[in-house]
Amino acid sequence: MLAVQQLESGYGESIILREVSMQIKPGQVVCLLGRNGVGKTTLMRSIMGLLRARNGKVVYKNADLTKAAPARRARSGIGYVPQGREIFAQLTVYENLLLGLEASTTPMAVIPDEAIAKFPVLPSMYNRRGGDLSGGQQQQLAFARALASNPDLLLLDEPCEGIQPSIVEDIREVIRSIKQDGKTAILLAEQSLDFVKSVGDYFYILEKGVVAWEGGLDALSDDVIRSYLTV
Numbered sequence: 212m213l214a215v216q217q218l219e220s221g222y223g224e225s226i227i228l229r230e231v232s233m234q235i236k237p238g239q240v241v242c243l244l245g246r247n248g249v250g251k252t253t254l255m256r257s258i259m260g261l262l263r264a265r266n267g268k269v270v271y272k273n274a275d276l277t278k279a280a281p282a283r284r285a286r287s288g289i290g291y292v293p294q295g296r297e298i299f300a301q302l303t304v305y306e307n308l309l310l311g312l313e314a315s316t317t318p319m320a321v322i323p324d325e326a327i328a329k330f331p332v333l334p335s336m337y338n339r340r341g342g343d344l345s346g347g348q349q350q351q352l353a354f355a356r357a358l359a360s361n362p363d364l365l366l367l368d369e370p371c372e373g374i375q376p377s378i379v380e381d382i383r384e385v386i387r388s389i390k391q392d393g394k395t396a397i398l399l400a401e402q403s404l405d406f407v408k409s410v411g412d413y414f415y416i417l418e419k420g421v422v423a424w425e426g427g428l429d430a431l432s433d434d435v436i437r438s439y440l441t442v
């Protein structure tokens with residue numbers, strides 16, 4: 212459903228991603244691994260259209276979105292939970308969720324129950340300001356905000372970074388339940404190997420902006436981990 216083809220992308224003069232190709236099938240959980248600074252976030256931003264591709268293509272549901280604006284990609288069904296969450300601190304939890312609806316494929320006036328059901332703690336916090344939530348609560352809010360638009364593909368950039376263990380477990384369960392529902396594919400960038408192994412179907416490892424390795428869970432051996440992931 213998503214095909215990234217020979218993508219080249221970067222900032223100003225510097226090229227970060229070189230000839231990156233990847234595929235995500237419907238309902239699949241694909242994990243994006245690699246040490247700090249290899250280009251995971253850059254790839255997510257390029258898929259979302261927040262960064263213009265210099266070369267190559269982003270094809271989604273057979274439509275070439277390479278030149279499409281971020282809002283069009285969102286309306287095509289791609290949801291994004293950015294690294295660092297990007298919650299609006301001055302807006303309430305409820306208002307933050309409403310912003311997620313803006314990206315819907317079909318116009319909606321209310322936040323879908325399914326998005327909230329996965330985060331039962333949120334309704335009790337509707338009137339609190341986003342900025343007053345803990346990091347873990349903000350992560351849950353960012354996740355629910357992305358789900359509010361009913362995406363077919365969800366980009367999750369390090370959802371467990373700096374989050375307390377109990378909420379990491381909640382997020383693991385949410386990813387598993389999304390996988391079980393089978394309606395939404397996920398591209399997950401995450402540092403914790405234990406976490407990605409517990410949810411991932413297929414893995415891409417980036418090194419210095421190129422895909423250095425790809426394969427299934429069985430092939431993700433200790434040797435591979437030592438070569439590309441240990442610091």
Ligand SMILES: Nc1ncnc2c1ncn2[C@@H]1O[C@H](COP(=O)(O)OP(=O)(O)OP(=O)(O)O)[C@@H](O)[C@H]1O
Binds near residue numbers: 245
């Ligand atoms: N806004 C920017 N302007 C210029 N260079 C940037 C910018 N953002 C990132 N970079 C550079 O691009 C490279 C890739 O960064 P990116 O954030 O994509 O890595 P990452 O794999 O997501 O790292 P991390 O695991 O720390 O999140 C790094 O060398 C980084 O310094």
Ligand SMILES: [Mg+2]
Binds near residue numbers: 251252253294368369
């Ligand atoms: Mg990153």
